[in-house]
Amino acid sequence: MDSEVTPVHTEITLVVNGTEHRLRVDTRASLLDTLREDLGLTGSKKGCDHGQCGACTVLLDGRRANACLALAVAHDGAEVVTVEGLARDGRLSPLQEAFIEQDGFQCGYCTPGQLCSATAVLDEADRGWPSAVTGDLSADPVLDDDEIRERMSGNLCRCGAYMGIVRAVREAARKTETEEARA
Amino acid sequence: MRPFVYERATSADEALRLHEDGAFYLGGGTNLVDLMRLGVEEPARLVDVSRLPNGEIELRPDGSLLIGAAVSNSDLAADRTVRESHPMLAQAVLAGASGQIRNLATVGGNLLQRTRCSYFQDADKPCNKRNPGSGCPAREGEHHNLAILGHSEACVATHPSDMAVALAALDATVHVQGRDGERTTPLRELHRLPGNEPQRDTVLDPGDLITAVEVPPLDIPSRYRKVRERASFAFALVSIAAALDVEGGTVRDVRIALGGVAHKPWRALRAEEALRGAPAIGEEFQRAAEAELDLAEPLRDNAYKVPLARNLIVRTLTELGEQS
Ligand SMILES: Cc1cc2nc3c(=O)[nH]c(=O)nc-3n(C[C@H](O)[C@H](O)[C@H](O)COP(=O)(O)OP(=O)(O)OC[C@H]3O[C@@H](n4cnc5c(N)ncnc54)[C@H](O)[C@@H]3O)c2cc1C
Ligand code: SF4
Ligand code: FES
Ligand code: FES
Numbered sequence: 001m002d003s004e005v006t007p008v009h010t011e012i013t014l015v016v017n018g019t020e021h022r023l024r025v026d027t028r029a030s031l032l033d034t035l036r037e038d039l040g041l042t043g044s045k046k047g048c049d050h051g052q053c054g055a056c057t058v059l060l061d062g063r064r065a066n067a068c069l070a071l072a073v074a075h076d077g078a079e080v081v082t083v084e085g086l087a088r089d090g091r092l093s094p095l096q097e098a099f100i101e102q103d104g105f106q107c108g109y110c111t112p113g114q115l116c117s118a119t120a121v122l123d124e125a126d127r128g129w130p131s132a133v134t135g136d137l138s139a140d141p142v143l144d145d146d147e148i149r150e151r152m153s154g155n156l157c158r159c160g161a162y163m164g165i166v167r168a169v170r171e172a173a174r175k176t177e178t179e180e181a182r183a
Numbered sequence: 184m185r186p187f188v189y190e191r192a193t194s195a196d197e198a199l200r201l202h203e204d205g206a207f208y209l210g211g212g213t214n215l216v217d218l219m220r221l222g223v224e225e226p227a228r229l230v231d232v233s234r235l236p237n238g239e240i241e242l243r244p245d246g247s248l249l250i251g252a253a254v255s256n257s258d259l260a261a262d263r264t265v266r267e268s269h270p271m272l273a274q275a276v277l278a279g280a281s282g283q284i285r286n287l288a289t290v291g292g293n294l295l296q297r298t299r300c301s302y303f304q305d306a307d308k309p310c311n312k313r314n315p316g317s318g319c320p321a322r323e324g325e326h327h328n329l330a331i332l333g334h335s336e337a338c339v340a341t342h343p344s345d346m347a348v349a350l351a352a353l354d355a356t357v358h359v360q361g362r363d364g365e366r367t368t369p370l371r372e373l374h375r376l377p378g379n380e381p382q383r384d385t386v387l388d389p390g391d392l393i394t395a396v397e398v399p400p401l402d403i404p405s406r407y408r409k410v411r412e413r414a415s416f417a418f419a420l421v422s423i424a425a426a427l428d429v430e431g432g433t434v435r436d437v438r439i440a441l442g443g444v445a446h447k448p449w450r451a452l453r454a455e456e457a458l459r460g461a462p463a464i465g466e467e468f469q470r471a472a473e474a475e476l477d478l479a480e481p482l483r484d485n486a487y488k489v490p491l492a493r494n495l496i497v498r499t500l501t502e503l504g505e506q507s
Contacts, residue, residue: 154281
């Protein structure tokens with residue numbers, strides 16, 4: 001057989017939604033295909049496979065990332081959270097609840113990516129990360145609708161549920177803030 | 184995708200050792216993995232340099248920055264020091280890609296990302312950059328977002344990086360480790376014009392590893408602005424990184440670099456020259472912008488970029504003049 005087409009396999013470890021998995025992967029496998037095909041976690045979606053739609057967004061070592069552009073082998077040892085891991089002890093996260101309350105989806109195909117992305121948006125804003133629409137870079141940003149739209153711009157929605165998505169993120173941000181103020 | 188061997192390097196020396204013919208360095212993979220999937224790049228080996236011990240940003244006593252090549256685009260833009268000391272750089276990084284891509288993307292990979300010319304990305308089409316001598320279909324085909332300055336018969340592609348445009352305006356220097364040791368290259372000389380070798384985006388040799396980017400201090404008002412086809416998450420039609428220092432109504436110092444117009448970040452030296460010592464007024468900004476854009480050779484479908492670039496220069500300098 002032509003050595004050029006012989007696949008190369010490697011052993012890696014991934015901690016996905018809190019569970020450690022030892023896997024043998026083709027070096028060419030994306031994190032997305034590994035999650036979907038090897039681990040059966042089909043929540044993360046393949047919309048484009050080119051980084052352009054955000055449907056595959058997961059949390060990779062705590063940060064949102066396009067699982068379609070990440071090679072599984074390059075993330076040996078990583079902690080991954082997919083949409084399946086956002087709920088805690090059977091309870092939806094405040095953001096997931098807000099997506100339901102605010103009509104943040106229609107067909108739902110983009111929703112797992114929107115949810116993972118928005119989860120990170122709340123965290124990034126908490127850490128004071130700016131965005132392209134942040135006027136004063138030296139100040140801490142406030143998550144208004146313009147900020148939410150810009151920060152969520154890596155997640156496309158063919159159904160055009162954007163209005164509901166912005167509302168949901170805004171509501172979840174508000175809820176988390178009030179909870180933090182109470183704590 | 185062609186099978187490949189994956190190696191993770193833990194030091195620059197090891198990365199160079201692991202790099203052999205047919206190998207590519209891997210940063211975040213946001214450009215390279217995409218091009219591999221498209222069949223445009225076919226490495227036999229990937230040497231992962233995203234975890235080298237150069238993932239830090241250092242503010243030096245003289246106010247310059249030393250940014251490690253493995254720093255993620257997100258960390259660069261979020262860094263408090265960078266936001267205070269070089270706001271234009273943070274703005275340029277934030278103007279690029281999406282939040283999730285910037286988390287994966289590294290500084291080294293951002294500089295060496297390849298053109299978004301649609302023929303280059305389609306392995307079934309001719310393209311001098313991908314397959315030297317096969318021709319340039321973009322010249323007569325789809326080129327509305329390609330170059331107006333410095334292009335050649337062989338290639339009319341643009342360099343897509345926003346960050347590199349700010350670094351060109353900032354007179355940054357790139358630290359490179361190659362087979363013959365370490366050296367530095369001014370960022371403005373890193374990327375090339377296409378000439379008759381469009382397959383070479385940069386002056387780097389195979390195996391050269393970018394280890395860091397050094398940015399001199401900047402203490403004058405600056406900003407990055409980008410015009411694109413939608414409000415966010417799109418490559419630049421035209422972008423500008425500018426800095427302006429006005430004293431007593433006269434331009435003391437000015438930097439202008441344009442993105443989306445050429446095969447490399449385009450430092451508008453002619454416009455800068457025309458402005459130094461001139462009154463900081465709209466007519467002078469206009470005259471300087473026109474002097475620069477006299478060099479433009481727009482293609483059939485991208486002449487709109489000429490007035491767009493001119494207006495972007497005038498408007499951005501006017502705003503900076505008001506802050507100065
Ligand atoms: C949908 C989409 C939209 C985008 N929009 C924008 C945009 O608006 N503006 C913009 O600027 N960019 C944009 N990008 C491009 C993005 O910024 C780049 O893909 C990213 O910066 C590349 O960094 P990386 O670390 O992922 O590089 P990789 O993909 O890992 O590598 C890119 C190249 O650099 C080489 N390389 C990597 N590190 C080194 C090193 N240290 N030394 C030597 N060689 C090295 C690799 O071999 C490869 O050839 C977009 C990308 C996508 C997918
Ligand atoms: S412009 Fe350059 S990259 Fe595009 S088709 Fe022509 S040669 Fe290829
Ligand atoms: S599937 Fe990853 S961004 Fe579209
Ligand atoms: S809800 Fe259908 S794509 Fe977003």
